Amino acid sequence: MRVRPWSPLADLLSDDALEASSVVANRAMNRDRRLAGRDGYSRVLGFDVLGLPPSARWLDLCCGSGRALLDAAEARPDLDITGVDLVGCFAAPGPVRLVTASITAWEPAGRFDLVTCVHGLHYVGDKLGALLRAASWLADDGVFVANFDVDGIDAPGGARRVLRALREAGFAYDPRTHRIRRHGRFDGSLPFRYLGADDRAGPNYTGQPAVRSCYGSAL
Numbered sequence: 397m398r399v400r401p402w403s404p405l406a407d408l409l410s411d412d413a414l415e416a417s418s419v420v421a422n423r424a425m426n427r428d429r430r431l432a433g434r435d436g437y438s439r440v441l442g443f444d445v446l447g448l449p450p451s452a453r454w455l456d457l458c459c460g461s462g463r464a465l466l467d468a469a470e471a472r473p474d475l476d477i478t479g480v481d482l483v484g485c486f487a488a489p490g491p492v493r494l495v496t497a498s499i500t501a502w503e504p505a506g507r508f509d510l511v512t513c514v515h516g517l518h519y520v521g522d523k524l525g526a527l528l529r530a531a532s533w534l535a536d537d538g539v540f541v542a543n544f545d546v547d548g549i550d551a552p553g554g555a556r557r558v559l560r561a562l563r564e565a566g567f568a569y570d571p572r573t574h575r576i577r578r579h580g581r582f583d584g585s586l587p588f589r590y591l592g593a594d595d596r597a598g599p600n601y602t603g604q605p606a607v608r609s610c611y612g613s614a615l
């Protein structure tokens with residue numbers, strides 16, 4: 397269903413419609429990243445997952461096939477690893493928990509030492525809500541790191557206001573690497589209200605078609 401809550405310029409999609417859209421339910425997108433290598437998780441995130449402390453809990457959002465998680469489990473069998481993806485096209489089962497769900501609705505049991513999202517937020521409707529959810533799932537000393545494109549957000553005050561609000565909430569964004577990061581759990585809010593998504597925004601910095609997320613000011 398397309399709804400027109402505020403702008404005659406954009407037909408905004410509800411979550412259900414977005415998840416059925418060809419931009420998100422796209423069989424051709426790369427869901428098979430490994431942990432190591434030039435395009436692997438460690439490099440893309442700038443974070444060494446294998447350096448986590450013993451028995452750490454790692455949650456990967458929009459995990460695709462989960463291959464990077466299986467790589468990590470093989471190298472570090474002590475880690476407790478969970479992956480969540482909307483499309484359950486997971487690699488052969490291994491010693492990781494792989495859940496078919498939307499990260500906008502799923503609720504975890506417990507907290508995590510590391511929460512990641514590799515090139516997944518580009519396809520999520522409420523990206524700012526997803527950032528808040530991820531940060532609320534961190535252990536007090538946990539780390540969140542994800543690929544994020546601030547240009548995929550349409551909000552009053554533009555990217556400057558979004559980045560200022562994120563900074564005030566303790567998120568650090570690097571526009572060069574398009575990475576967003578937070579250290580420690582956060583249960584606060586941002587001054588925006590999600591309105592809906594536009595799946596016709598075209599390619600983002602990755603070169604792939606991405607979803608534009610539209611916000612108004614919080615009431």
Ligand SMILES: C[S@@+](CC[C@H](N)C(=O)[O-])C[C@H]1O[C@@H](n2cnc3c(N)ncnc32)[C@H](O)[C@@H]1O
Nearest residue numbers: 427428429458459460481482498499514516519
């Ligand atoms: C480009 S793929 C990246 C997959 C994996 N992180 C990798 O790097 O190999 C993006 C993934 O996001 C997933 N995705 C999109 N929207 C989602 C949502 N709302 N909840 C969970 N997963 C979602 C897609 O199904 C897809 O597997």
